Amino acid sequence: MDVSDVTPELEQLELDLNTLxxxxxxxxxxxxxxxxxxxxxxxxxxxxxxxxxxxxxxxxxxxxxxxxxxxxxxxxxxxxxxxxxxxxxxxxSPPEERENTVNTEAVARFVRNDLADNKDIKNKLTELIAKEKAKAEAKAATAAAEKKRPAEDSTSEVRPEEAGNKIAKRPKRDGSKKKK
CATH class of the missing domain: 1.20.1280 (Monooxygenase)
Incomplete structure (x- = not known):
């Protein structure tokens, strides 16, 4: 590359820098x-x-x-x-949902173990832990029951005479009309 070829580019660069x-x-x-x-x-x-x-x-x-x-x-x-x-x-753009949750059962265990000398507090915390476990089990059972219900509804039996009516009332999928 010749030096004479670079001169116009250098002059343009100088003009651009001055403008900037x-x-x-x-x-x-x-x-x-x-x-x-x-x-x-x-x-x-x-x-x-x-x-x-x-x-x-x-x-x-x-x-x-x-x-x-x-x-x-x-x-x-x-x-x-x-x-x-x-x-x-x-x-x-902060995160939309909170990522960490507090495990109340674990916190209660920590506190109970730290305060093992005080029998009243230890008994109250043991009761609290039992309540939290029962609450979690009830919540899990409710969630499982709700998941099971829709599946049971879709598998319910249909009488043969009702099935025939339902099939006859359904339109054809290809969009054509029935010929008489």
């Missing part, structure tokens, strides 16, 4: 003013974005100058800033 600098000047000169008018999450996004832009420009400059940019500390900073992006995304 002009466009970003109002934002970068008064980042504090701009961010003070924003909500907290948007302010965090702005600061992370500005930081990422600066770090990526330094990374690109190192790569253009032939330095090993991946072993440079700038690369670790870029990774750190990306982690901030991920944290902000997690804040924007």
């Amino acid at each position: 600098q002009e466009v970003l000047q109002p934002l970068l000169s008064d980042v504090g003013d701009v961010s003070s008018k924003m909500p907290l999450l948007d302010k965090a996004k702005l600061y992370v974005l500005v930081c990422y832009a600066i770090e990526s420009l330094i990374f690109s400059s190192l790569r253009l100058n032939g330095a090993d940019a991946k072993s440079h500390p700038v690369f670790t900073e870029l990774t750190r800033v990306r982690q901030y992006f991920e944290k902000i995304q997690k804040l924007e």
